[in-house]
Amino acid sequence: MISSTTARPDLSRFGPIGLVVVQSTSLCNLDCSYCYLPDRQKKRVFDLDLLPLLVRRILESPYAGPEFSLVWHAGEPLTLPTAWYDQATAILQRSLKEHGADGLEFTQHVQTNATLINDAWCDCFRRNRIVVGISVDGPEDIHDSHRRFRNGRGSHAMAMKGIEALHRHEVPFHCISVVTADAMEQPERMYRFFRDNGINDVGFNVEEQEGINTSSSMQGGAMEAKYSDFLRAFWRLSEQDGYPVVLREFDQVITLIQGNQRMTQNELNRPFSILSVDWQGNFSTFDPELLSVASDRYGTFNLGNLRELSLVESTQTAQFQRLLEDMTRGVETCHKGCEYFGLCGGGNGSNKFWEHGSLATSETNACRFGTQIPVQVLLERFESGPPLTPQPTH
Template identity: 90%
Template sequence: MKSGPDLNRFGPIGLVVVQSTSLCNLDCSYCYLPDRQKKRVFYLELLPLLVQRILESPYAGPEFSLVWHAGEPLTLPTGWYDEATVILQCSLAERGAEGLEFTQHVQTNATLINDAWCDCFHPNRIVVGISVDGPEEIHDAHRRFRNGRGSHALAMKGIEALHRNNVPFHCISVLTADAMEQPELMYRFFRDHGINDVGFNVEEQEGIHTSSSMQGSAMEAKYRDFLRAFWHLSEQDGYPVVLREFQQVISLIQGNQRMTQNELNRPFSILSVDWQGNFSTFDPELLSVASDRYGTFNLGNLKDVSLVESTQTDQFQRLFTNMSRGVETCHNGCEYFGLCGGGNGSNKFWEHGSLASSETNACRFGTQIPVQVLLERFEAGPPLTHQPTH
């Protein structure tokens, strides 16, 4: 019997996504951010207030990660992050939070990474995530500069700098239809460039990106074949490219656990803050999005309202009620609920126009197909040695 979602549970805040700048030096074809050509910068003076809002709330937990994201963070100078790190450390110390486990992350397209950036990552203990879509012809079809030039060559220089300076990193790759026919080329790209921690984000319909090359049952079948081939190549080769899509399911199965909800639909498990200090919860992709149905998904500004006060507004109650209905619908009607916890609100909104909906294209690609491929592999028997748990 499936466990029902605990829809009264808020927090703890484990992830804080902060838009250090809205500017991105790329113009990727599938990007959902509307203002990525504008250089708007987060006010560092807001960092002590951000720490205060988190720690004064009942949603604070024993740890959280702050991720600089939602633009290209490295378009700001290294000194900006040096200053931000000092402010964060001082703010946590002033509030007696020395025992709190805090990590700082950056998600970057890697095109600006050089030795100077690696010298910034090391002392500031910044965990690096890069976004690269595979070999040149696949990557450059979508990840281009505004002049139309591909970004692959510069991204590879960034990866070389990370390796040269012994900076560990993980990778996110957006999968489009271009990659589906070439699983071997994709696998060998990661293997040959020493990338062994990969998450596949299947191209989604979201924000200003209103269509996806990965829609339809034919693409679902191709993705299933792609994952099968990718896993087989990893086993055959002995190089453990650990895929996020499989890792979460393996961890749940090995621990005999099931989800009753996930952090993307549980209030104040994630806190997202834009460059002005406006904040939201649920999916970071909903930050500063406006809609006819819900208005803005923002809940207020750090300068004006506490996190608890934001939950007492009509706006939050409308979002929460709709999100809860969507999770309940998933729980009552989807056999994969225990392995995804009710889906992602942003995908429900962008595909169906409502948070109170259920299955999405993102569900099928993000959970259902990887689970099907994984269970097939379990049933086939050993070896399963190249998807180690972290």
Template identity: 70%
Template sequence: MTTTSPDISRFGPIGLVVIQSTSLCNLDCSYCYLPDRKSRKIFDLELLPLLMQRIFESPFFGEELSLVWHAGEPLTLPCSYYDRATQLINEAVEQWTNGTVHVEQHVQTNATLINDAWCECFRRNKIIVGISVDGPKDIHDANRCFGNGEGSHVHSMRGIEALKRNKIPFHAIAVVTATAMDHPNEMYQFFRDNEIHSVGFNVEEQEGEHTSSSMQGYEREEQYRQFLESFWQLSEQDGFPVVLREFDQVISLIRENRRLNQNELNRPYSILSVDWQGNFSTFDPELLSVSSKLYGTFDLGSIRNISLMEAAKTERFQTLWKDMLSGVKRCEKECNYFGFCGGGMGSNKFWEHGSLNCSETNACRFNNKIPVDVLLDRFKSSPPIDNETPF
């Protein structure tokens, strides 16, 4: 069912497209939120030209586009899959934009399958690599295991060594659990000693299939504050060899004297997520293929039978957008940290409160408020000197 045309002035441009190349994952991490990760369901590359068409025929695309293969373990598919994908992407860019749009491919992988052949695949297809590794062996293997219970750390480290040996740049994401917070020194030393220079911390969340988190409660918030303080101090002492995403984002805003009015996770068609079947959603990718009593599904349709603009006219989209926008406005009204986050993530609001029309979440305290407080307290107590800190 369609309704009237929406006001698209606050929509797009699409900067990120997340594609589930396969639902299968070779790991069974304890905190994973994804269903169907034990079955091999594959995104048919014959759909890729249609997906690119849907993007380029819409009013929502810009001059640059990051396409991320994610949501499952992408490397359980062969290198030839991504060789073919690159060819199809390049052909679509030429056909629809005369080559004026720059598309950058990324892959998010647990690194367990990376070898020299994969490194060559990344190089020839110019794929930017993100790995998931939770730190030292004991911390990593507590949650990131194969289906038989065997820890994956040794396999991930073998993949990391292959990347380094082949001089393939990469960044890392680490899920922080209650266990990790007891070991800030070991966590920092792991990333420093393994020359992992860019790291993002994803605090364990209540999300999807993962219905509880070890990081809930005021006590955990204080622990995480101390954990980040220690991580900053250790990196500062070494001359900042490890750039932490959470600090870097805040520092960029402070440097530029800039505040957010909205973020890409709650702005329609800033992010487009597509599952293996071709169903798509917008807002943050964790909402893809999620169903609820309040909203039904968060999917807006299939690329096979509806355009992005047509999807934005549907009653489903406008219900989601109304509640998302109302929640963002509540954040702006109620929260002094709004300028640093732009209204939070819809998936966290939904999983924690059952609705998009709400404000503070446990996740936003960990992902935004605590890192901001740690940095501001640090700079108040000891103002930075040029060339001494990244500030």
């Protein structure tokens, strides 16, 4: 079906750091049923005095590249005031200039549930050039069955007000939608929701077993078949309607296939391609969802604190070496045994850990939903008609 004739993965290659995920606050105003984060009811705030040190740690390391994006995430970033992000932006710009990194391509992002977005936030996004990602799960009943406030009230109405504000201020945004069993029977409603609300750049995150969310409604062969049908119907509607809702899962795979490219690993399993920092300044690499996670097998996935350890020094610790060894074993197992390897690069460590208790494993439920099923649906579509071209991202 898919050729996996790719070069052997080489995890001795580190970086470059392309993504820096920073927890501006641990607090979230929602209590989503599938959230993996503990203690999200506590307001712990990242100390902005750490930002210059974070920039220095990146730029002094051999893993710094020509560009990176900083994403405020892991909590609800907008529970902090707009002035906090004004100050953060000023500090970041000053720090980059002081380190002679004026030519470095830097972008700042925020991932938000959209419930707090208003005119003031839109002004903040624009003046600080913050790229906006929102999370919304579709029509009201589907969304509100999982994305609720702590008092049990659904969050859909407030999220839609936030989306309306973004449109009104012409602030572009992309969307992440967590797909649960509730949506499987309703691909037309899901498609029309995104179309009718001007949301044309969407990534489906199938509900995962991770963190404190110890089970998923999207497990088992029956749900895999339903998800295949769901994606087929969603794609067909998008083609027929003339309003392409660009799905991240399809767009990425189409680009790889048509470019005759094959992955040998991905940013989630290549050391220091991603740097994640929690509100205390503790940092990790690999998958951001492993940040500050504690386990019997690995202890914490954190490698150290910015105040005490450089990135290079962290790679010399026994903790990093153990994580790297198991991550490498897991990627190599995927390479040897999975025909989809060239299109995913060895999977995500967090999914392997949450589902199997170890990084040194291969196929996961998340692999099947995130890569295998979308690829199968796309190949069917390739075979049934003219070749598809990647849809333009807006």
